Amino acid sequence: MTSAQHLVTPLPVGASVAPGTLRARLQELRVRGSSLDLRQAVRVIVPLCVQAAELHRAGHRLYLHPSSLLEDDFGFYQISLALAQKAPVLPRDKACMAPEERSGEPGGARASVFALGAMLYELLTGLSVGPGMRRPTEVIANLPHGVEGMLAKALVSDPSHRPDDLNALAQALHQFAPLASAAPPPPADTSHLDHDVNFDVDVSMSMLPPAPPERSPYALGVVSRPQPRLLSDATSELATLKARLESDPRPRYVVIKDGMDHGPFSAVELLQQISTHTFLDVDVVRDSLSKDERAIKDWEEFAPFAENARLSRDVSAEKAAIERVVVEESRSTRGKALIGVLGVGALLVIAGLWFLKARANRNDEVAVQVDSQSNIETDAGLNTKKAHKAGGGGHVVGHSGAFPILGGGQSCEAAQASYVEEMSVGGPRGQADITGGQYAAILNRGSYFAHCGAPDSASISICAAVQNGRAVGVTVVLSPRNRGVEGCIAAGVRGLGFPSNPKLDVTHTNF
Numbered sequence: 001m002t003s004a005q006h007l008v009t010p011l012p013v014g015a016s017v018a019p020g021t022l023r024a025r026l027q028e029l030r031v032r033g034s035s036l037d038l039r040q041a042v043r044v045i046v047p048l049c050v051q052a053a054e055l056h057r058a059g060h061r062l063y064l065h066p067s068s069l070l071e072d073d074f075g076f077y078q079i080s081l082a083l084a085q086k087a088p089v090l091p092r093d094k095a096c097m098a099p100e101e102r103s104g105e106p107g108g109a110r111a112s113v114f115a116l117g118a119m120l121y122e123l124l125t126g127l128s129v130g131p132g133m134r135r136p137t138e139v140i141a142n143l144p145h146g147v148e149g150m151l152a153k154a155l156v157s158d159p160s161h162r163p164d165d166l167n168a169l170a171q172a173l174h175q176f177a178p179l180a181s182a183a184p185p186p187p188a189d190t191s192h193l194d195h196d197v198n199f200d201v202d203v204s205m206s207m208l209p210p211a212p213p214e215r216s217p218y219a220l221g222v223v224s225r226p227q228p229r230l231l232s233d234a235t236s237e238l239a240t241l242k243a244r245l246e247s248d249p250r251p252r253y254v255v256i257k258d259g260m261d262h263g264p265f266s267a268v269e270l271l272q273q274i275s276t277h278t279f280l281d282v283d284v285v286r287d288s289l290s291k292d293e294r295a296i297k298d299w300e301e302f303a304p305f306a307e308n309a310r311l312s313r314d315v316s317a318e319k320a321a322i323e324r325v326v327v328e329e330s331r332s333t334r335g336k337a338l339i340g341v342l343g344v345g346a347l348l349v350i351a352g353l354w355f356l357k358a359r360a361n362r363n364d365e366v367a368v369q370v371d372s373q374s375n376i377e378t379d380a381g382l383n384t385k386k387a388h389k390a391g392g393g394g395h396v397v398g399h400s401g402a403f404p405i406l407g408g409g410q411s412c413e414a415a416q417a418s419y420v421e422e423m424s425v426g427g428p429r430g431q432a433d434i435t436g437g438q439y440a441a442i443l444n445r446g447s448y449f450a451h452c453g454a455p456d457s458a459s460i461s462i463c464a465a466v467q468n469g470r471a472v473g474v475t476v477v478l479s480p481r482n483r484g485v486e487g488c489i490a491a492g493v494r495g496l497g498f499p500s501n502p503k504l505d506v507t508h509t510n511f
Helices: 022-032 038-057 099-103 109-125 145-154 166-174 233-246 267-275 303-361 379-389 412-423 436-443 447-452 483-494
Strands: 069-071 077-079 253-257 260-265 284-287 293-295 396-400 403-406 459-467 470-479 505-510
Touching (some): 022 069, 038 166, 099 109, 109 166, 145 166, 233 267, 233 303, 253 267, 260 267, 267 303, 303 396, 303 470, 403 412, 403 459, 412 459, 412 470, 436 459, 436 505, 447 483, 459 483, 470 483
Antiparallel strands (some): 253 284, 396 403, 459 470, 459 505
16 A cells, blocks of 8 residues: 555544554554555454454443454454443544444444444545545555445445444455454344344445446547656655545535534535635534534544645745835835935925026136046946846846835846846845755745646756745746646746745746
8 A cells, every 4th residue: 555545644632543453553564654454454343343243242332442452362352341431532433433322332233233333444445434535445455345335335434324233244354355263253134234124225325436427338449548647755745645635525524613503515615615715724623424623623524725825825935015005015016116216306495596696606717628438338338238138137026125016927047137237237246045855845845837748758947036035036947848738837936935034036947
């Protein structure tokens, strides 16, 4: 299993994985990037089904989850009554809770069917039950479809449409691997996994996403276009997570904002609302299937998209702040220029009055002597004239102190030329204050152009001229050339936020 199939779930502060539990075994498998095969998983789950059925018949109510199961001397896992009376703390243990247990009370046989189904799903796939979960047959090659059907029944969110016969679940699983268990489970009627005298199982309410529609036999000639592989692990994980969320079209998410319920939304609609800043990371999302309710920032599945939206807002706010600084500097410069003109005018008026008065008081003839002068252009004068002719300051929208501020929308080379020509008039010089590592931390991630569809075989060269935390000039060259993709990547670079400095830095990044 690749790391792109799931994101890392951090443990709550102060929490730990208890050694000797099934959770410790699952954690070890995750670190190795592996999972159990069907025979090994059946060996774990079938005895637990039988034991849970006996405890429920004895009147016990349980919180079944991997941290409540202890390994015995023979390698089997046993339910610890003491641990099964405590609600789980770890996020992946909470994913095994039946929705009705989230009210704060341990569950009966129906809740244990859900919990054991969730544990079987995690043993086989390495993934947790919840938003964005994948169908087991999409993860495991050659997995019998009957196993997936059984999981769909066990993971029904509404307890009134979920089976409650744990012995029937054990018997059905045992048939997939008869030699896995030390002893066969007691006989049971497996039809109880579909219906009983009091209920019918409704898999449309299962936590498993709906099966994709079958392809028509008349569409054999239609081949879907292969999707290009993404360029970084982080981007690949986000794209994979987005695809998993969008595979479930059911409107199951309700957002609580300003004390009001909004929705329900499908995963696609919720992600759109997050990207357009309608919902923020502090708003609460309730999954109507699992009854789980958390802030968006606390959902492993939605938090990365909320973080990207927040970064976008920060970039927009920074751009607006820069524009305000430019306007204020421009107004200040115009005010100083006006004061200077008025001052010079006043001096000229005073000098003119003095001259007229002095001339009126003189009676002698004044001889005017004209000195011979030469018009010699210095090197600085030539540079100034060339910069003006070439339009060096044409993209300069203001000044911050002694530094020219460039307008956006330029190529990298044009921005560099405008800045150099403007500074050649006599501005200060100095090395850039922003390190290459700081720029690499932003540009090398590649998530800002994952949606542009750059082919895996293409090479990408990015030149960015950065000033005051934004890319005022960008040049993207794709080999082989593709103007549409180049423009999309350039737009992504212009939307990034960089460390702020009034000097112009030019950075080059290649993929």
